[in-house]
Amino acid sequence: MAKTVTKSAGKSAAKAKAKAAAKPAVKAAAKAAPKVAAKAAAKPAAQKPAPKTAKAKPAKKPALKLSMLKPSVNNMTVRVFARAAGFDAAETDAWGHTRSPEYLARNPAHLTPMIEDKGLPRGVLWESCAIMQYLANKHGLEKFYPKAPAKRAMIDSAMFYLIGTLYPYVARATYPALGFPQYAGEVGHSDAHPDKKSEAQKAAMAAIAEPLEVFHSFFRDGKPFIGGANPSIADIRLAATLEFLAVIDYPLPKWAQEYMAAIEKKLGKAYAEPAGDVRGYIAYVRSQAKASA
Numbered sequence: 001m002a003k004t005v006t007k008s009a010g011k012s013a014a015k016a017k018a019k020a021a022a023k024p025a026v027k028a029a030a031k032a033a034p035k036v037a038a039k040a041a042a043k044p045a046a047q048k049p050a051p052k053t054a055k056a057k058p059a060k061k062p063a064l065k066l067s068m069l070k071p072s073v074n075n076m077t078v079r080v081f082a083r084a085a086g087f088d089a090a091e092t093d094a095w096g097h098t099r100s101p102e103y104l105a106r107n108p109a110h111l112t113p114m115i116e117d118k119g120l121p122r123g124v125l126w127e128s129c130a131i132m133q134y135l136a137n138k139h140g141l142e143k144f145y146p147k148a149p150a151k152r153a154m155i156d157s158a159m160f161y162l163i164g165t166l167y168p169y170v171a172r173a174t175y176p177a178l179g180f181p182q183y184a185g186e187v188g189h190s191d192a193h194p195d196k197k198s199e200a201q202k203a204a205m206a207a208i209a210e211p212l213e214v215f216h217s218f219f220r221d222g223k224p225f226i227g228g229a230n231p232s233i234a235d236i237r238l239a240a241t242l243e244f245l246a247v248i249d250y251p252l253p254k255w256a257q258e259y260m261a262a263i264e265k266k267l268g269k270a271y272a273e274p275a276g277d278v279r280g281y282i283a284y285v286r287s288q289a290k291a292s293a
Contacts, residue, residue: 074128094112132237
């Protein structure tokens with residue numbers, strides 16, 4: 001019994017000593033903890049340098065080889081479109097070279113504007129409307145040529161109506177004044193008396209009003225442009241065509257004047273620069289006519 005008591009007493013004493021020794025250690029640790037935390041907070045955490053972000057390279061403009069004639073509204077059409085669509089167009093003035101063997105080898109129709117593109121079956125393409133349609137399709141330029149069948153049909157209809165109806169009237173009315181050759185089979189191309197040629201020119205001028213009103217009332221139908229809020233390829237073709245009427249002082253209706261001004265404002269330099277070449281040629285022709293009068 002005595003041994004048991006002694007042992008218990010020994011154990012109790014040992015535990016008391018252990019507790020007594022632990023207390024200062026705990027207190028020291030408690031005191032040290034805030035200091036360690038404060039030091040840790042004072043030192044900024046090591047940060048890895050932020051990875052360098054690569055600068056985004058500007059999108060490369062699609063290249064375009066274009067043979068053109070500056071005084072022509074057909075050529076002006078594609079020149080305006082190429083600029084407005086953001087192409088890096090390399091223009092070659094084909095004045096006096098469209099009948100050369102080299103040009104005819106590529107383009108037996110000897111027409112301008114003409115683009116060169118390896119993706120084309122024969123490497124080249126002419127006709128302004130076909131060029132704009134092709135480039136819009138190839139580069140997904142829905143802003144100028146919508147993919148929705150109904151909207152696209154209206155753009156196509158407006159362009160075909162212009163080429164088939166309005167432009168022939170414009171050509172008959174303006175080509176004599178511009179000094180451009182007349183189409184075979186027409187009075188202007190024949191050896192008819194000058195009075196007959198003048199009558200034909202006046203008749204063509206009078207006929208312009210009807211198809212012009214169709215563009216206003218049907219194709220635009222209250223919209224700013226045929227394409228809606230933005231000019232379409234049909235709008236570019238129409239505005240360029242109307243530029244030629246200045247050579248005969250054609251009295252454009254107010255809506256047509258505002259329409260052309262709106263297109264130039266919307267497209268800016270893309271329109272103004274090519275239009276400047278056409279206007280410059282018209283001014284030259286008119287000055288020559290006054291000088292010889």
